[in-house]
Amino acid sequence: MLVSVVLPCFNPPAQWETNILVRYRELAAIIADDLQLIVVFDGASDQVTEAQKKLLHSGIPGIIIVEYEVNRGKGYATRQGVKASDGDLIIYTDIDFPYQIKSIVDIYDTLRTGQADIAVGIKGDEYYSHVPYLRRVISRYLRALTGFFLALPVSDTQCGLKGFTKTAGTLFLETSIDRYLFDLEFLRNAYKNRKFSIKPVVVHLNENVHFRKMNYKIIFPEIRNFIKILLRPGR
DSSP: OEEEEEEEESSOOTTHHHHHHHHHHHHHHHOOSEEEEEEEEESOOTTOOHHHHHHHHHHSTTOEEEEESSOOOHHHHHHHHHHHOOOSEEEEOOTTOOBOHHHHHHHHHHHHTTSOSEEEEEEOTTGGGSSOHHHHHHHHHHHHHIIIIIOOSOSOOOOSOEEEEHHHHHHHTTOOOOSTTHHHHHHHHHHHHOSSOEEEEEEOBOTTOOOOOOOGGGHHHHHHHHHHHHHSOOO
């Protein structure tokens, strides 16, 4: 079995390439199946050099690097990574690996043992102490709105760690939202589809992780995207 790990990224943090090498080796030491790593650079960045990419190619067998010039958003980038993957199981998270390796393995084990077609990371209690105020407020309001209007089996749809089988991946590729709410669109479609089982998995952040502030400019477009998801007829 092949497990693909997709890492979408825009303007990665310092020493991102070293962190990827370390986390890859930690995962490869635990996961019994073959591991494929896919890094997607969502737009050109001065923080990504040819030397860094060469280091990844030399240290990670079979790594796939996808890149394009114009920033399109995390949803778009993740779809490009999934499209490039060969895995029987596909997991995606952020390039800085903010979640504990054990949490990634828990997502993997949920899929590997057939407990679900889609494994959805849900935030542990410590999560909100790591995020800026605006991001915290939006996350909590979105959970409330999702639970009230969409009645999904998982109200925490925006956690940055999820996984699914290759078959469920075809549904993921049908999503159209390019930025913040692509996860919600995917889970809503999967729930309406009724063919895929969904299971929440509690995940935990690494120590000293702090998320970036959310850009105010994305809020209003995402409100429109939420309304589109809400009004979209069932599949």
